[in-house]
Amino acid sequence: xxxxxxxxxxxxxxxxxxxxxxxxxxxxxxxxxxxxxxxxxxxxxxxxxxxxxxxxxxxxxxxxxxxxxxxxxxxxxxxxxxxxxxxxxxxxxxxxxxxxxxxxxxxxxxxxxxxxxxxxxxxxxxxxxxxxxxxxxxxxxxxxxxxxxxxxxxxxxxxxxxxxxxxxxxxxxxxxxxxxxxxxxxxxxxxxxxxxxxxxxxxxxxxxxxxxx
Amino acid sequence: xxxxxxxxxxxxxxxxxxxxxxxxxxxxxxxxxxxxxxxxxxxxxxxxxxxxxxxxxxxxxxxxxxxxxxxxxxxxxxxxxxxxxxxxxxxxxxxxxxxxxxxxxxxxxxxxxxxxxxxxxxxxxxxxxxxxxxxxxxxxxxxxxxxxxxxxxxxxxxxxxxxxxxxxxxxxxxxxxxxx
Numbered sequence: 475x476x477x478x479x480x481x482x483x484x485x486x487x488x489x490x491x492x493x494x495x496x497x498x499x500x501x502x503x504x505x506x507x508x509x510x511x512x513x514x515x516x517x518x519x520x521x522x523x524x525x526x527x528x529x530x531x532x533x534x535x536x537x538x539x540x541x542x543x544x545x546x547x548x549x550x551x552x553x554x555x556x557x558x559x560x561x562x563x564x565x566x567x568x569x570x571x572x573x574x575x576x577x578x579x580x581x582x583x584x585x586x587x588x589x590x591x592x593x594x595x596x597x598x599x600x601x602x603x604x605x606x607x608x609x610x611x612x613x614x615x616x617x618x619x620x621x622x623x624x625x626x627x628x629x630x631x632x633x634x635x636x637x638x639x640x641x642x643x644x645x646x647x648x649x650x651x652x653x654x655x656x657x658x659x660x661x662x663x664x665x666x667x668x669x670x671x672x673x674x675x676x677x678x679x680x681x682x683x684x685x686x687x
Numbered sequence: 688x689x690x691x692x693x694x695x696x697x698x699x700x701x702x703x704x705x706x707x708x709x710x711x712x713x714x715x716x717x718x719x720x721x722x723x724x725x726x727x728x729x730x731x732x733x734x735x736x737x738x739x740x741x742x743x744x745x746x747x748x749x750x751x752x753x754x755x756x757x758x759x760x761x762x763x764x765x766x767x768x769x770x771x772x773x774x775x776x777x778x779x780x781x782x783x784x785x786x787x788x789x790x791x792x793x794x795x796x797x798x799x800x801x802x803x804x805x806x807x808x809x810x811x812x813x814x815x816x817x818x819x820x821x822x823x824x825x826x827x828x829x830x831x832x833x834x835x836x837x838x839x840x841x842x843x844x845x846x847x848x849x850x851x852x853x854x855x856x857x858x859x860x861x862x863x864x865x866x867x
Binding site: 477478481482485486489493496529530546548549551552555556559560611617618620621622625626629632633 | 700702703706707710711714718719777781785789830834835836838839842843846847849850851853854855
């Protein structure tokens with residue numbers, strides 16, 4: 475319970491911190507994202523002539539008549555705040571690894587938003603075409619992606635919960651029945667089998683993770 | 688001791704990859720439903736007027752004169768229209784996908800869903816009530832609350848719920864007393 479409480483407390487604290495940071499620097503982040511998006515737009519002949527941040531939206535101006543677009547980007551800060559809060563609340567991860575994974579995740583998130591915004595600008599159509607359906611389908615991934623990246627880059631996060639603590643295991647004690655044995659793995663196979671009640675049981679798997687074979 | 692490949696327990700990486708494949712597959716399939724049907728499924732659309740009536744009920748308890756007309760809730764000098772996204776569909780799909788994909792017994796998955804779904808709906812209702820109050824008393828903060836604050840809060844709530852489910856319901860097995 476302590477582990478769960480600490481995680482949730484840290485998650486709340488970090489999300490508040492990143493929220494405040496976003497309020498201070500969010501506009502510049504969106505501006506940087508807009509400049510990144512301009513590169514593929516140029517390549518696809520959109521002829522961008524500038525951009526402007528308008529609250530929660532980026533306004534892309536084009537030299538082509540009637541092609542200037544306003545794109546809401548509220549899911550960008552949502553994704554970044556969620557991912558970074560989860561990344562920093564996860565324990566135990568070494569600082570260097572945490573920073574590396576957090577940076578990688580952040581770059582992937584921004585890359586996703588850059589692709590999404592590019593598609594939105596290029597494929598925009600007022601009619602409900604299949605292209606617009608694709609763009610609308612991608613939008614909520616902005617919420618899902620931070621959670622998925624957290625699971626991928628910090629597997630100790632989600633998969634660290636619900637596991638028996640390392641302190642519950644002793645090297646020479648069978649994790650299934652609690653008998654003291656010299657060769658615990660051999661004992662598990664012999665007495666409990668290789669199935670879900672033996673070697674594949676949650677306790678046996680955790681034992682093998684800690685002490686190997 | 689030599690053991691055959693089949694008896695090896697699945698590694699964490701394999702577990703995570705399997706989880707992510709099922710998770711993304713389920714989420715994409717469930718999220719794709721509205722786009723294939725070109726509308727939200729009847730169950731989700733049916734949830735809109737129900738959510739609206741719940742919201743109306745709570746607002747009237749708070750002393751507002753409320754009028755609920757289908758999915759539209761008018762109160763004080765304002766009104767809110769409850770669309771499918773306002774019912775917590777994204778959060779429900781996210782929670783469902785994680786719970787089904789996570790390696791755990793079916794009974795615990797069902798128990799998790801039975802507990803999680805009502806809690807998500809309740810949290811979503813709480814979110815709507817707070818947003819209705821923000822719209823009434825501090826309308827300048829409505830966009831901020833709607834698009835930033837509550838989106839983050841809802842997803843963090845779902846993650847917290849998932850972690851609670853794993854830690855407390857999927858849980859750890861009891862430590863056995865040591866015997867010789």
